[in-house]
Amino acid sequence: MMRAVWSAVWVAVSVWMLIGAAVGCASSASGGAGGSGRAARAGLGVGAVEEGFRREGRQPVVSIFEALDLPTPTERRLGSGAPGPGYWQQRVDYTIDARLNAEARSVSARVRVVYHNNSPDELDYMWLQLEQNLFRTDSIGTLQRTPGSVMKMLESDFDGGYTVTNLRSEGVGGQPLSMRVYDTLARVDLASPIPAGGRFEFSFDYEFVIPPHLRRMGAEEVEQGVIFELAQWFPHVCNYDDVNGWNTKPYLGSGEFYTNFGSFDVRITVPATHIVSATGVLQNPEEVLTEIQRERLRTALESDEPVRIVTRDEVGGAMVRPRTTGELTWHFKADDVRTFAWASSEAFLWDAVGVDVTDRDGTARRVLVQSFYPREATVWDMDHAGGGATRAGKHSIEFYSDFLWPYPYPVMSNINGPEGGMEYPMIVFCGSRENVDGMVGVTDHEIGHTWFPMIVNSDERRYMWQDEGFNTFINIYSLAAYRGEEPNVERHLRQAVEIASSVHPQPIMTEPDRMWSRWVGGLNYRKTGLGLYLLREKILGRERFDTAFGDYVRRWAFKHPQPSDFFRTMEDAAGADLAWFWRGWFLEAAQLDQAVAGVFREDGRTIVVLDNNARMVMPVFLRVTFKDGSVENLTLPVEIWSTTDRWRAVIDKSGREVRSVEIDPEGVLPDMDRSNNRWR
Ligand SMILES: [Zn+2]
Incomplete structure (x- = not known):
């Protein structure tokens, strides 16, 4: 009026x-x-x-324009935001021999770890992450949960967690080690320090019962069996870095993980009826696949259209397995990965396709993109009108390889099971089963995580936005390209305004476990994604942004950037003072x-x-x-x-x-x- x-x-x-x-x-x-x-x-x-x-x-x-109060540059992390001549990071190699007891829904394993101390520091103790301990009835994560939190189905009185035994150092003078457990962390004191540049080998056995709660892993009954998704499923060494020393943030459920790069050599023994997909390259296809499946996989790798490895008619039948009684051991190897996850089921349909990826040195190679899903996952089928999951996965690998950095691994597997959406190296879990947009969106998002944080390995437990938001940003363009539409940020915008309008807004920089669950998606994903979108489209322009963002990825690929390394790189490489933007958009809830x-x-x-x-x-x-x-x-x-x-x-x-x-x-x-x- x-x-x-x-x-x-x-x-x-x-x-x-x-x-x-x-x-x-x-x-x-x-x-x-x-x-x-x-x-x-x-x-x-x-x-x-x-x-x-x-x-x-x-x-x-x-x-708001004042220079940020960033950490003083060092020879490890330069004022330009690049890793310096003194930059170092630890490396941890795992050999795991695991067994899935499908009846008891438990996992037991023997682990041998080689810890490479690349730091200039002598380490006289080490910390392990015991993430399964989240599922104990007395864990911090269980006790601090609130209704509607990200911890689902925790109302049961299931008491999970690891049982670790036979912990000992290996090699000359190997001896038992003691471990003190504090919630999802364990401190291991060493008989003699690991010298700077030295290595330390140790081993242990462990087991746990797969929790009925759904949190990034679990088991689900489907028409033709049970789908097991195993992640954050083995005790691993915390990341020791130049910023925080040992990173001992407990696993509370929201902050995901911050892990070392290393290699994995994993043997997984499962019922012979199961098909297993995992981080890494399958080492023994002749032992665990039929001749016809191996032939189909060879065809798929060379094919630009999906090829069925296990068909709708075959799944559940005896012909899809080399044998159907007893157990089979699947052997996978992976290099330069930050963790290892896997899935196992007798209910998997399986199809695959090859994708061209050109490495930065110009070398062309084929990557195998695969989907594993139960019969009821109708929109995953390669003949579905929506194109199916394998075509969606192929698009994501191609798009991000071109946009950011060549997909570095030989294989990518997308699993449909109990988890709604979660990313691991070379394997992602995607729960959407009957909704094409949901399946495509989650597939693209989880595969997009290959670049953040699997390649650019940031600290997810402190800075969720540094992988979720960057990934959400690249998803805007990938999804638009897949759907033949213009980039769409309506939802991002709506949530950014909603949070800013609230009585108690929080800044993006808030640690995820201290963030209200209702803001987790809006801040870490959408507001961060929108922020980068605006930097690219409205503030710096595409050329200037892409150059700087590309420099960030190139500088920090297979390393551990902090937020300050990102802020500094963007300013240094774009030649722009963006303190006002970082402060208003990330550090404050302005x-x-x-x-x-x-x-x-x-x-x-x-x-x-x-x-x-x-x-x-x-x-x-x-x-x-x-x-x-x-x-x-x-x-x-x-x-x-x-x-x-x-x-x-x-x-x-x-x-x-x-x-x-x-x-x-x-x-x-x-x-x-x-x-x-x-x-x-
Ligand atoms: Zn995500």
Whole structure:
């Protein structure tokens, strides 16, 4: 109603008179920063409206433009954001001999670990992660859970966790080791320190019962059997790094994992009726696959269209296994991976396709992309109208290899089972079974995680956004390409605004286990993804962003970047001061509200008065529509807000009459109040 009245008035009065009214109206509506109407009439012209003009009582102590308080650069992590000449990281190699007891739903294994201390430090103890201990009834994660939290089905009184035995050091002087367990962590004291540059070998046995709770792993009964998904399923060495020493954040359920790179040599013994898929390359196909399956796999690797390895008619039949009684041992090897996961079932249909990947040195090779799914996963089938899971996986490998970094491994497996969506190296779990968009979206997201955090190995337990958000960002483009549509950030935008509008917003930098579960997706995934999208599309531009983001991936591939390494690399490689963006978007929960306060004419020029009503700053994207029908798009740099919250800019010098002025006409900024974005 108010707008209609004012429009009528504006038609009747002169443009000059209109200015004071419009400015005064908008400013009182936005919090009463008075005086602007007088300033406009006094003819102060273009630029800041009084340097230091600030919204009353809302000046934060630190300007949003102030340089960030980042860690002091070192020879390990440079001021440019690159790893320095002194950069080091640990390496851990595992040999695991595991057995799945499908009846008892338990796993037992023997593990031998070779720990390579590449640090300059002597280590006289080490920490292990015992993530299955999350499923104990007295774990921190169990006791701190809240209704609706990410921990599903925890109402049962199941008491899980690892039983670890025979822990001992290996090699000359090998002896028993003792371990003190604290929740999901265990401290192991060493008889003699591991010297800088030294290595330490140890071994242990362990077992656990697969929890009925669903959290990144579990078992599910389907029509033709049980699907087991095993992840975070073995005690592993915590990451020791130059930033935190031993990373001993417990596993509470939300923060995923931060692990060492290394190699895995894993033997998995399962019922002979099962088919196993895992991180790594299968070493003994002649022992665990039939001749016809091996032949089909060879065909699939060379084929650009999916090939069935186990068909709908065959699954569950005796012909799909070399034998159907007793057990078979599947042997997998993987290098340069940050963990190992696997799946096992007698209910798997299986199809596969080959994908061309060209390495950075120009070497071309074929990657095998596979899908394993039960009969009831209808949209996974390669003949489904939606294209099936294998084609979706092929697209993701091709798209991200081209966009970021060549897919580095020989194989990728996508598993449909109990877990809704979870990523591991060379294997992902994707739960969507009957919804094409869900299957494609989750498949693309989980495979996208190959780049963040499987290749660029960030600390997920502290900084979920550094993999989830970066992945969500690249998913925007991959999904658009797969569907033949324009990139779509509507949902990202809606959630960013919803969180910023809430009574208690949290910043993206909040550790995931201290974040309200309802914000986990909105902040770590969508707001972060939208932030990078805006950096690319609206702030830096594609060329400048892609160069810098590419430098980040190249610098930190197969290494462990911190957030500061990312912030610094983007600024250094793009040649841009983005402190305002990192602070407002990531470090704080700053709100954005840009407004058109008014339009007036002075000395033959038409001038727009713009307000920045909240803490967040952004460039101003203006669309000016003139009464003669012409339209002009203008961008004002974010720096206009460095000394003021009110700005004037010339939008016309030729005497054209302005019909309307609109801020952010594409609607891509998370502006809290769009009602003040338009003047007409
Ligand atoms: Zn994810």
